[in-house]
Amino acid sequence: MVNLAQGMVERGIRVDLVLASAEGTFLDHVPAGARVVDLRSRRVLRSFGPLVRYLRRERPRALVSSMSHANLVALWASRLAGQGTPVVATVHNTMSQSTRRNGRLAAGLWPRLLRAFYPWAASVVSVSRGAADDLARSSGLPRERMEVVYNPVITPGMLALARQAPDHPWFAAGEPPVLLGVGRLTAQKDFPTLIRAFAEVRRRRPARLLILGEGEDRPVLTALAAELGVADDVDMPGFQENALAYMGRSAVFVLSSAWEGLPTVLIEALAAGTRVVSTDCPSGPREILQDGRLGALVPVADPNALAEAILATLDRSPGAVPLDALTPFMRDTAVDHYLRLIEKAR
Template sequence: MLNRHILFYIGDLGGGGAERVMLNLLQNLDRNKYQLTLLLHSEKGAFYKKIPSDIQKVIVCWKTGKIHFLYRIYQLGNAIKKLNPDLVVSFRTASNIAVSRAKFLTRFRAGIILREGTNTISWLKIKTKSFFLPIRKLEVKIFYSLADKIIANSDGIKNDLVINFKINSNIIHTIYNPIDFEGITKAIRQSDNSPYTKQEHEKIILAIGRLDPPKAYQDMISAFSIIRSVIPSRLLILGQGSLESEIREQIKKSQVEDFVKLHGFVNNPWVYLVNADVFLSTSHWEGFPNALIEAMACGVPPVATDCDFGPREIIHDGIDGFLTPVGDIKYIADRVIELLQDDELRSRLAENAKNRVHAFEISTIIQEYETLFDEVLLSSSKRDETSLAY
């Protein structure tokens, strides 16, 4: 099965976790087996310039507004027909629904795999008015069920799709997000200096993620106010998003503006990680947090909320990090303080964290993706042969 044509589809290559996973796949899939094309709606995004040069990029500009809804779906389907791939692999919930609609309406021949990395039920609740929620749930059920396979990036995501959307579990496969240890090491070596100056006796707490509601930065700022009252420390937050102004306002109201820094999106977060003392995540929901496993790969012990989904599949509480109840500000602060005050504990958890995440090494995860791709490609070929016979 040589040089089968796989089309990857996502709206844009912004700086999020799904985009990073897609970029890792584009960089590492076997070119002796696959011809790769990337379909986007925009050239914008932090990762766009990192797309490998051998990959064909196709931009389909969408018109905005509800009146153009069906036109956009037909436009997407016709673009896929023209490119004539053997397999379409879609990332992100909105893109997944769009590509399934396009296949239903335009009947392009390629098989489809939907990769879901979001707590879908929680995502719908913040994106949809309560009256329309049952309709949106039905929409996900119908269009996700049209896929040949669905990739969930955690068992929690898989269970969410089965329980809340009644999707057949047999078409859903859990494949965790990959870690490129070699790439991280190279990125760290390429930077000669730490991006920040660490004061004597000062501890650094690092957070990475979009400045959006699921990350619950309001809890993080509240917890840091407690931590700072006990231990000289700074909180560095890497990421950009819709809530930046609200977060800045809370930082000011909490009177910690001298000790909290919003760095925005950074291309090389690992040089921040290797100099951090603790990684902190206060999310109310997740899919499978890339930043968490990357922090552990850099030997930074994590404190993360035991939210749906992901952290409990990564962290063994008290062994390679700490899990905390969601929204429990005092408990979160206490666990961070415990780590910062106990050098031996912090060192032990850091070493265990590095060992834990070797299970997500990129070569292992890429092989899992390729195995699933080959399965769907073989099944699609048999369908095509059957159709020709008739």
């Protein structure tokens, strides 16, 4: 959302970033021309009343919402505010996978909520074709009403960040190749499969594994690396402000996720010129990697297949990614698409 706001600000459009609670490191990256509106709500659902008041007071041209709970609040608030503010509701994940893992109640309730609220949207946007298809199947909403707009991942300043030197001794000259994983240490990212695959890679050749991110699975992952005898070659230094610097110096970027919506980190790795290997999870990797032409795709939760793909990729010379493969993920492409949707809602 910050990248989208930056692109709109650069075109002279007034942008408010309306947040349930204005906190977090991303605030440091809010573009200078955008105004942050803090609704001072501890939870998204509690921001409903403040959002209604904001819409009545400011009467914005359109409201672009992001993530499932925020979409419902935005649609409901816009309807109650009575100002006719069109809502572009954006879905960032594979709905069936997300709701299934939140329990049977959520799996049954969410489709009903989507069918009730999403028809109020001027546009429903999914960040990948796979996520849009899944949303239609799991909610019963018409697929033809859904737009696909890839996240505005690639920005003019991105490549400069990728060229910076990462602060880690494993990138020194003469060290073994580094495999890189990035993401929250949670079940969705399935880093146990990556560590098991790495153990097989390490058995057959020198290599090291870095996993950037934090989350509740850290103790499990640490124990697994020790159990497999690769603890000395696995490091999890936590969240890093500039993960692109690590991508730019890594031998292979590996996405081991069980599910996604559109994995931003996979796009960033390609843009940084890094060779990639990914699970063929729902949704996004197959679209990003053009059915495997830009990087290997392997079955979900298959450490052996992942290890073989990593080994084959390490033996392959890096090649430049065609510009047209990255264009759909550029910021200006997404800004153009969202502005067309907003204009259409008039």
